[in-house]
Amino acid sequence: MPTEEHKTAYRRIIEVVNAGDSDALFAADMVDHNPVPDQVPGLAGFKQWMSTARRGFPDLHGTVGDTCWPRATWSRHLARHAGVAPTGQFVVFEAYHIARFDDGIVAEWWGTADIFGALAQLGVLPWPDKACVLSSLVVRSPR
Numbered sequence: 202m203p204t205e206e207h208k209t210a211y212r213r214i215i216e217v218v219n220a221g222d223s224d225a226l227f228a229a230d231m232v233d234h235n236p237v238p239d240q241v242p243g244l245a246g247f248k249q250w251m252s253t254a255r256r257g258f259p260d261l262h263g264t265v266g267d268t269c270w271p272r273a274t275w276s277r278h279l280a281r282h283a284g285v286a287p288t289g290q291f292v293v294f295e296a297y298h299i300a301r302f303d304d305g306i307v308a309e310w311w312g313t314a315d316i317f318g319a320l321a322q323l324g325v326l327p328w329p330d331k332a333c334v335l336s337s338l339v340v341r342s343p344r
Contacts, residue, residue: 228244234310247310253282254282256280256282257280257281258276285325290322292322295314297312298312299311
């Protein structure tokens with residue numbers, strides 16, 4: 202699959218995740234290599250994760266930039282999520298995914314997200330000091 206097709210497919214995945222409807226693009230027996238605790242296998246487990254995330258953050262929304270990774274914009278934290286009581290805080294963070302396609306649908310899924318940054322925005326973890334943040338930005342800077 203050429204690069205532009207990959208980008209189009211990935212954007213479509215984020216669109217269906219935003220809509221909460223993953224049946225069309227994920228195989229029933231897909232493998233999620235980064236399941237949350239107690240997540241069942243396959244598409245049912247992926248839907249379980251999406252349902253849990255949407256309960257905690259009802260306006261869960263991802264956008265994809267030119268680099269083909271999502272920036273998740275989760276609305277206010279309105280219900281218990283990941284063991285954290287509702288805070289009413291807005292959370293924005295980046296996530297990175299790899300998908301293996303088989304016959305045009307996702308057969309395997311790997312992902313990671315800035316969960317520590319999200320927890321810090323919720324006030325559960327302290328923000329790092331400015332020197333640490335600046336050091337991190339210099340290391341992560343693409344230019």
